[in-house]
Amino acid sequence: MLDVIMPGGAAPLPETISLFSVWLLGVSMGLTACTVTCLPFMGTWVLGRGGSNREALLDTGIFVLGRVTAYSLLGGLAGALGVWLTHALSSGVGNAFIGMASLGAGVWLLLPSRRKTACGAAQRGAGTPPFLLGFSLSLTPCxxxxxxLAVCALSGGTLSGVGYGLSFGLGAALTPLLVIVPLLSLFGRNLREGRQWLGKWLRWGAAVVLIAIGLRRLIMLF
Known part of the structure; x- marks a missing residue:
C-alpha cells in the first residue's frame, strides 16, 4: 500500500482508506476544532435572533446541513481536480466566503423582524444565514x-469523492454545538423576559459583532 505525503508536511496518508475511517476523522474534528471555530458565529446569531428553543435547534441543524453540503461538494471537486483544490483553499478563499456569510447574517439581524404567522411559521429567510455560515466555515483550511481532500483526490472520481466528503461531514455533524447553541438561546430568552428593550439591544449588538467579524475576515485577504 502506497503512502501519500500531505500538503504542508503533514503525516503520510494511506492511498486506500475506508469510509468509516473518514467518518471518524470527521467526528474528531466535530468534537474539537468545529466547536471552537463555529461557536462565535452561531452563538452570536442565536443570541441576536432571539427565537425559541425549537428555532435555535433548527438553526443549528441547518448550520450542520450547510457543513455536510460543503464537505460533500469539496470531496467531489477534490476527486475531479486532485490536490489543486487544497492549494486553492490555502490561498485564503475560505476567509472571503466566511466574511461574506458573517456580513449577511449581521445585515439580516438589522432588517425589521417579521412577526410569525398565525400557524407559527418561522420568519422567512431565517434559515439562510445559518446554512451559509455552516457552508463557508467548512472552507477553513485545517x-x-x-x-x-487528499483521500478524495486519490479516489480517482467525483462520485467517490462526494461519498468520502459526505461521510466526513456526517461525522463532523456530531458536534457539541447541537447542545451549546440551544442553551445559549435559552439564556438569551431568560435575559429578555420582562425586558423588551433588551431584546432590541441584543439583536443590534449581535449584528454589529457579526458584521465586525465578517469585515475582519475580508481584511485578512489583503
Whole structure:
C-alpha cells in the first residue's frame, strides 16, 4: 500500500482508506476544532435572533446541513481536480466566503423582524444565514480537511469523492454545538423576559459583532 505525503508536511496518508475511517476523522474534528471555530458565529446569531428553543435547534441543524453540503461538494471537486483544490483553499478563499456569510447574517439581524404567522411559521429567510455560515466555515483550511481532500483526490472520481466528503461531514455533524447553541438561546430568552428593550439591544449588538467579524475576515485577504 502506497503512502501519500500531505500538503504542508503533514503525516503520510494511506492511498486506500475506508469510509468509516473518514467518518471518524470527521467526528474528531466535530468534537474539537468545529466547536471552537463555529461557536462565535452561531452563538452570536442565536443570541441576536432571539427565537425559541425549537428555532435555535433548527438553526443549528441547518448550520450542520450547510457543513455536510460543503464537505460533500469539496470531496467531489477534490476527486475531479486532485490536490489543486487544497492549494486553492490555502490561498485564503475560505476567509472571503466566511466574511461574506458573517456580513449577511449581521445585515439580516438589522432588517425589521417579521412577526410569525398565525400557524407559527418561522420568519422567512431565517434559515439562510445559518446554512451559509455552516457552508463557508467548512472552507477553513485545517489538518482534517487537508486529509479529507487528499483521500478524495486519490479516489480517482467525483462520485467517490462526494461519498468520502459526505461521510466526513456526517461525522463532523456530531458536534457539541447541537447542545451549546440551544442553551445559549435559552439564556438569551431568560435575559429578555420582562425586558423588551433588551431584546432590541441584543439583536443590534449581535449584528454589529457579526458584521465586525465578517469585515475582519475580508481584511485578512489583503
Amino acid at each position: 489538518a482534517p480537511l487537508a486529509s479529507l
